[in-house]
Amino acid sequence: KITSLIILLGLFSWVASAQIPGSFVTSPDKHLSVQLTLKDGLAGYQVFKNNQPLLAPSALGLVLTDVDLSKNLKEVSKSPEKTITQTYAMCNAKKANLRYQAKQRSWTLATPTGQSLEIIFQVSNDAVAFRYRVKRPKEAISKVESEPTSFAFLAESRAWLQPMAVAKSGWEATNPSYEETYEQDIAVGTPSTKGAGWVYPALFKTKDTWILLTEAGLDSTYCATRLQDQSPGGEYFIGFPDAREVIKDKNLKPRARGTFQSPWRVLTIGNLATLIESTAGTDLALPAQKVDADFI
Template sequence: MKYSLLLVSLFILAICSIHAQEMVSPNKKIKVIVEHQAGAKVLGEVYFKVLYKNKSGYTEVIPNSPLGILRKDQQFSGNLRCVGESESEPVNEKYEMISGKRKWCENLANEKVFKYVNANNKPMNIVFRVYNDGVAFRYEFTEKSDALTEIIDETTTYTIPESTHRWVQPFHNSYEDFFPFSDTGKGEDNKQVWGFPALFKINNNNPVWVLLSEANITENNCAARLTNIKNPNQYKVTYPPARNDFKQEGVKTTLPWTSQWHALNIGQLSDVVESTLITDVSEPVKIKETSWIKPGAVSWIYWAFNHGSKDYQKVVEYTDLAVEMKWPYVLIDWEWDVMTNGGDIVAAVNDANSKGIKPLMWYNSGTEWLEPTPVDRMLTSEKRNKELAWLKDIGVYGIKVDFFNGDQQDMMKYYIDILKDAAKYQIMVNFHGATVPRGWARTYPNVMTTEAVYGAEWYNNKSVLTSKAAVHNATLPFTRNVIGSMDYTPVTFSDSQHPHITSYAHELALSVVFESGFQHFADRPQAYYDLPQEPKEFLKNVPVAWDNTKLVEGYPGENVIIARKKGNQWYLGGINGKDEKQTLQINFNFLDKGKYNIKLIKDGEDDKSFEVVVLKVKKGSVLNVECLPRGGFVAVLEK
């Protein structure tokens, strides 16, 4: 009997340490190897590495990277023994998105479960999925217990080769900062704490791009960040610290439990930009009836005046702007609870509805900055449901909830509770001053957009965006906007408190380059009324939710051309991120066969004028577009 058990143990060890730890994507381009580096007592570290196949074979893009997770009562790192693994199983499902870069998405991967026990014989699984455009993995505790278990940390670390080029944002609760280029991994403040997503260019001679993020956050997860304090080329997944009003690190949960998905978009730049990996690994839709969820353009009052909606007459002006521009929504921002000058909030809502415009309203989450009111109407279930019922009754279609306080578990639960309760009253949601998207757009599609970006609102606050906007705008399509809708509040032609020096055509292009289920157009009404006919008509008709998205050309911080399809039309947006003239080249290989009419609206003689060009193109055609410094263009193609 002992001899048989020994043979079984040796067989399991052999399985866990040799060939079966290798996984490949359905198209064979991405390979994952999971290694168990066992000590003398068969307890040891678990690592993974990722290889990408190019013309010369597989290249290592993520070298050996530690795996592991820590509970308060148990350690699952450095003391693991492999007890088996599943066969590689295909994942293959199609699902529909209401908003986002693609309507029909395909969740296609190969999945394998690696099974371990720790020194106390407690089980833990690591589930890996390998996609054609990336890798995702998560931890599972499979035992059952009604007692609260505390998950306090991870040893998960992403190792990258030295001299890797990177675009990583210093961490803030609001995720509002730039993505500066670096090849050292060191930050200006020496804190070495970074927010998701994080973009890396591996191997500069034959580059492979990697974007790190995470997805499928639930009420039983907190959201993580990255730290590289010990080694600038090792980015550790790090849980948020306790807050003054929330004395908890990590997660408290019953068992069984699963972590968030750790997500790595991998491939060429187009693979990263076009990927739907974040929603692929997230839970399917939990809202039974969704016909009331409708993406759309929004007129927005705050940007031009650095104030909210206290003045009823100004709110009416923005409602009338939505009517003129054929935008379905108007956002009534903060200060609506003290509205004067001819009407109150109910009058403003009635005015909008009477003109065929659907009103949205702003709320303070009540968790961080408590000056703008109303402060706490969303904070508890009782207050939230009372407020949502009132909004439904008076004819409001969506809410913007602002000023969230961190990535701790209680905040994740708060986001999800808002989405669940809002859905009961058919209310759409915009999260502002918030965490980045983590897959909720699939599970709760009434979340239309999230800020979590250093957007045009910052023209109100500091002068820094004036000089950095162009390069920042040309970086966001490769970083923040990859993982979900982004409420940048784009397309402004006049100046707010601080000027912008991007061209008018550059600003127009942001309506296509940036994806957001609610696209808030932020300028003064007169700025849109004064536009020439062609760009004005373009803004009246440009969609905000897309059937397909293609990266035509681009490089972070330098330039980008995005092509997005809606129905039988393609919309193109291109921007120059440089302070010098640049020729952007459109290769029309993304088109189907046949001839297309194209209307191109590009930089004119100066940065405040446009030129309109009409011509025909077909699949394989190439068109060079001259852009001014910080310039750009849009185009509409139709067969």
């Protein structure tokens, strides 16, 4: 108990020294909140439920081939908190008619050379989501080398994770096929059994609260991601695809022209019933596009 108290005091001390005034976003029902931190030029965030930490301070940022947006950052501006309300319908889903409401706030940070990084947080009653937006000249080509986003779980957290299969392994070299067996109730920080990372959705439990981690709102400018194999101290990092997974004559890593944004990083939070009933994944997905169905 004394050790746990010391760890908690250390976390609160770190946050207090790094927090930006007005840096919280709180869910409409006031139970979930997220805080942006900026310390020694490094951006981070922390998630709370009923004012108790669910995640330890975790990293934010992007690394492009021509500029590092993960360090030497300073605050430029922040938006006021606003309410986002959206309604939509689905033919085959948990509900036919859905209503999404969340609180949104964004921060703009910048490097010493003036390149900006906007971090957008949206917090609903059952999920914390965030994404990056990078403003570039209209004709500029941006290539993302890595995304050092992390999810630092508390030491006592447990995990239910599916290992990523090694690329080009298995029947007819078709892996990864996302058909591996989930490792159940393992300690956070346990390396992947196959050495290739972990797939989404990734399930965690901290005390009596469950957290389901995934991504949403992916478009053609960004690659699908996974969690990296190594998670020292229970801190999981975003990983990009294996080079062997690239489609011929296509890009392996994110590449965009002009201003671009990342997918949403989504943490659905609550009891198991909340996770099962949540529609956070479709709430944050891109709108459906009409297609010519004559081929069916």
